[in-house]
Amino acid sequence: TKKPRIVILGAGYAGILTARRLQKLLRHDEAEIVLVNKHSYHYLTTWLHKAAAGTVEDERITIAIKDVIDSRRIRFIKDTVTEVETTTQRVMLCHGEPLAYDYLVLALGFERADFGIPGIKEHALAICSMNSARQIRLTVEARFAEFAKQKGRDGQEKLTFVVGGAGFTGIEFAAELAERIPALCRQHGIDRQRVQVINVEGAPALLGGFAPALAEYAKASLENMGVQFRLSTRIQSVDRDGVTLLTEAGEERITPATVIWTGGVQGNRVVCNEDFAAVRGRIAAEKDLRAPGHDNVFVLGDCSAVIDKRTGRPFPPTAQLAILQSAVCAENLATLVRGGSDLKEFVPFIKGAVASLGSHDAVGEVFGIELRGRLAMMMKAIIDIRYMAMLGNLRLLLGKGKLAAYVAP
Ligand code: FAD
Numbered sequence: 001t002k003k004p005r006i007v008i009l010g011a012g013y014a015g016i017l018t019a020r021r022l023q024k025l026l027r028h029d030e031a032e033i034v035l036v037n038k039h040s041y042h043y044l045t046t047w048l049h050k051a052a053a054g055t056v057e058d059e060r061i062t063i064a065i066k067d068v069i070d071s072r073r074i075r076f077i078k079d080t081v082t083e084v085e086t087t088t089q090r091v092m093l094c095h096g097e098p099l100a101y102d103y104l105v106l107a108l109g110f111e112r113a114d115f116g117i118p119g120i121k122e123h124a125l126a127i128c129s130m131n132s133a134r135q136i137r138l139t140v141e142a143r144f145a146e147f148a149k150q151k152g153r154d155g156q157e158k159l160t161f162v163v164g165g166a167g168f169t170g171i172e173f174a175a176e177l178a179e180r181i182p183a184l185c186r187q188h189g190i191d192r193q194r195v196q197v198i199n200v201e202g203a204p205a206l207l208g209g210f211a212p213a214l215a216e217y218a219k220a221s222l223e224n225m226g227v228q229f230r231l232s233t234r235i236q237s238v239d240r241d242g243v244t245l246l247t248e249a250g251e252e253r254i255t256p257a258t259v260i261w262t263g264g265v266q267g268n269r270v271v272c273n274e275d276f277a278a279v280r281g282r283i284a285a286e287k288d289l290r291a292p293g294h295d296n297v298f299v300l301g302d303c304s305a306v307i308d309k310r311t312g313r314p315f316p317p318t319a320q321l322a323i324l325q326s327a328v329c330a331e332n333l334a335t336l337v338r339g340g341s342d343l344k345e346f347v348p349f350i351k352g353a354v355a356s357l358g359s360h361d362a363v364g365e366v367f368g369i370e371l372r373g374r375l376a377m378m379m380k381a382i383i384d385i386r387y388m389a390m391l392g393n394l395r396l397l398l399g400k401g402k403l404a405a406y407v408a409p
């Protein structure tokens with residue numbers, strides 16, 4: 001009999017770990033495993049804010065997919081998924097022929113949500129992939145060069161960067177940008193006082209969901225680096241010249257300004273077909289992580305929604321959740337391939353969250369314990385090293401110089 005084919009879409013946290021776990025769990029003759037990703041590399045999304053600010057080199061956070069999968073066990077296809085057709089059990093690709101599957105894992109990750117705010121798509125930058133991070137870095141550098149050339153060294157104008165949203169991404173990015181600014185100022189002969197980073201947040205506090213004391217700590221740490229906060233202020237629209245804010249006192253313009261939008265995420269629009277009833281690109285996963293009504297389709301990572309029974313709301317989409325899902329998904333797939341039906345229920349144990357505040361500070365809450373400064377930084381390094389170890393062996397980690405990147409301040 002023909003081997004069933006398992007097709008995994010996306011080689012982010014959820015996809016690559018599902019692939020790696022399956023290559024261990026299943027024998028050669030039990031299933032064919034195919035992994036599809038639009039790039040030949042896996043990237044650490046959790047480090048994209050650093051790549052976007054230019055505080056870490058791109059190659060430090062990318063890993064060739066062929067280096068972390070066993071190519072005798074897994075066929076890798078570099079292509080972009082355009083559509084999933086469940087009726088014919090095929091995946092449509094941008095370049096290659098349609099790909100048939102017996103089992104499918106949807107792990108295509110996230111996109112930036114713009115909530116229909118005018119001008120965000122056209123005029124704001126967003127951190128959502130390696131390429132978009134690179135675009136931000138290049139734009140920031142170009143703005144410094146233009147500013148030095150056009151405004152001279154002694155005018156009144158300011159070079160302004162507006163970061164829209166003070167969730168984890170907005171805070172982590174604003175901190176990195178603030179850290180990079182002194183070097184860019186030196187390089188272009190610009191007075192530091194003439195460069196401003198303004199973080200705009202609609203809610204009255206930053207890092208929603210974190211204990212107020214931790215949010216205050218993060219705010220003070222960033223203010224110390226020169227970041228200004230505009231809380232209870234919403235980005236209303238973005239245009240070629242800058243941004244319109246809505247404050248309690250009314251509308252306000254900031255021009256000129258370069259806007260980096262970090263106001264929220266949604267699942268990949270590829271999953272938004274009628275078959276899956278996705279809401280904002282996220283499919284409500286069943287207990288066993290399958291898509292409702294589709295016994296052979298699993299949904300993981302940022303394009304899935306898993307309800308937290310304690311709050312009745314979906315868990316925030318995180319790499320931590322995606323990693324935990326990959327283990328249960330791989331086990332359940334192995335059960336199905338072997339003809340079983342007793343699937344495992346996904347019950348995540350979320351350990352907490354840590355946000356970096358540049359390379360010298362961090363803040364977090366892990367196992368209910370509040371962490372600040374060095375302890376939080378150490379915890380963040382442990383999380384990163386643990387993930388690198390999951391991806392391969394320590395040799396890979398050391399060989400890439402990644403360990404040094406995590407541990408060095
Ligand atoms: P992704 O990691 O987004 O991977 C999706 C993959 O699919 C990518 O490889 C992409 O190239 C590929 N792909 C996309 N579209 C297509 C297509 N059409 N065809 C083919 N391939 C495609 N979470 C934490 O737990 N801890 C953190 O510290 C943390 N820090 C973060 C920092 C930043 C700056 C950001 C933006 C997010 C952070 N998160 C963090 C959230 C975390 O990164 C995401 O939840 C996680 O990446 C989701 O994993 P995923 O596998 O679902 O998707």
Ligand code: NAD
Nearest residue numbers: 165166167168169201202234235263264316317353354355
């Ligand atoms: P988010 O949804 O967590 O935060 C977006 C923020 O933007 C919110 O505070 C929201 O109030 C604000 N906002 C929305 N619209 C606005 C507007 N018009 N004007 C001003 N502010 C506006 O999004 P995120 O920060 O990108 O995070 C996405 C996911 O990734 C989350 O689940 C997060 O936990 C995770 N993440 C985790 C880490 C970490 O653990 N270190 C880092 C980054 C992201």
